[in-house]
Amino acid sequence: MACPAIMLCYAMSCFVLLINQA
Secondary structure, three states: OOOHHHHHHHHHHHHHHHHHHO
């Protein structure tokens, strides 16, 4: 992972998916 921004985007989309499931 060269760019930390990609990691942040991935974490945010994961978080949003979890919220939508709840």
